[in-house]
Amino acid sequence: MRCEKVLITGATGLLGSAVVEAFRMRGCSEIIGRGRHELDITDEEQVRDFIDGFRPDLIVNCAAYTRVDDCETGEAYAHRVNGDGAGYVARAARACNAELIHVSTDYVFNGHANAPIREDSPPGLPEHLSAYGRSKLRGEQCVREAHPDAVVIRTAWLFGREGTSFPKAILNRAREGLPLRVVNDQVGSPTYAKDLADAIWELAQYRAKGTYHFTNRGSCTWHDLAGEVLRHAGIIANIEAVTSEELGRPARRPKYSVLDMSRFITETGSTPRPWQDALEEFLRT
Numbered sequence: 001m002r003c004e005k006v007l008i009t010g011a012t013g014l015l016g017s018a019v020v021e022a023f024r025m026r027g028c029s030e031i032i033g034r035g036r037h038e039l040d041i042t043d044e045e046q047v048r049d050f051i052d053g054f055r056p057d058l059i060v061n062c063a064a065y066t067r068v069d070d071c072e073t074g075e076a077y078a079h080r081v082n083g084d085g086a087g088y089v090a091r092a093a094r095a096c097n098a099e100l101i102h103v104s105t106d107y108v109f110n111g112h113a114n115a116p117i118r119e120d121s122p123p124g125l126p127e128h129l130s131a132y133g134r135s136k137l138r139g140e141q142c143v144r145e146a147h148p149d150a151v152v153i154r155t156a157w158l159f160g161r162e163g164t165s166f167p168k169a170i171l172n173r174a175r176e177g178l179p180l181r182v183v184n185d186q187v188g189s190p191t192y193a194k195d196l197a198d199a200i201w202e203l204a205q206y207r208a209k210g211t212y213h214f215t216n217r218g219s220c221t222w223h224d225l226a227g228e229v230l231r232h233a234g235i236i237a238n239i240e241a242v243t244s245e246e247l248g249r250p251a252r253r254p255k256y257s258v259l260d261m262s263r264f265i266t267e268t269g270s271t272p273r274p275w276q277d278a279l280e281e282f283l284r285t
Contacts, residue, residue, distance in 0.1 A: 158193055183223065232279065
């Protein structure tokens with residue numbers, strides 16, 4: 001892909017900020033990062049005018065509404081951002097001949113798999129997904145319809161320096177002496193935003209098209225992840241293992257959503273590092 005002029009939407013968020021940093025470190029001549037208050041992807045006219053004026057070579061769409069539980073009562077808004085908004089970005093990108101990388105999620109799967117999920121595996125039926133999962137699935141569909149050559153990269157269990165994330169929440173609660181109750185029946189792969197940003201850069205270099213999966217290597221439960229966070233932080237605290245039903249969160253979470261990364265590894269020649277190594281670096285910083 002051409003990467004001299006790059007637009008990154010959702011640039012102030014957990015992933016978007018990491019993508020901006022990754023591209024700047026690699027010497028792109030002109031990078032514009034826009035947060036929600038600077039570029040509202042639900043406003044089709046604003047999106048079209050901005051992209052037509054900047055004429056980027058590449059757009060990385062990190063903009064999303066990711067408050068999973070809030071999506072259950074705000075599904076219409078989730079669809080405007082994660083569905084319609086993604087489509088507006090894709091349509092404007094194709095109109096100005098820009099490449100597009102769109103970020104999606106493991107929540108498009110129903111969680112019934114028992115082996116790592118391939119890129120061509122069918123997504124879950126809408127009624128078996130959370131509202132967030134439905135909105136992100138619709139976003140994938142809108143992107144592919146508007147920009148058939150776009151890259152859709154699915155990821156999972158994201159954490160990073162900016163914004164909120166599970167490791168930060170666990171650390172904060174442990175340091176405040178609050179009780180820790182963490183589910184032990186959901187299995188997935190943690191992903192460091194910095195590593196995902198680097199993967200997005202690599203896909204941009206390999207003229208990629210279609211759907212890819214990227215997480216850090218390996219899998220665990222949320223309870224396992226919480227224990228590793230406290231171990232690296234040198235904090236001794238009891239973590240109560242509970243089921244998803246006992247925790248009672250509003251949104252349905254996939255019980256198993258480990259993503260198969262064979263296509264990414266084969267085409268880029270890069271193998272993601274283990275999630276434990278990524279977590280250790282994150283906690284050091």
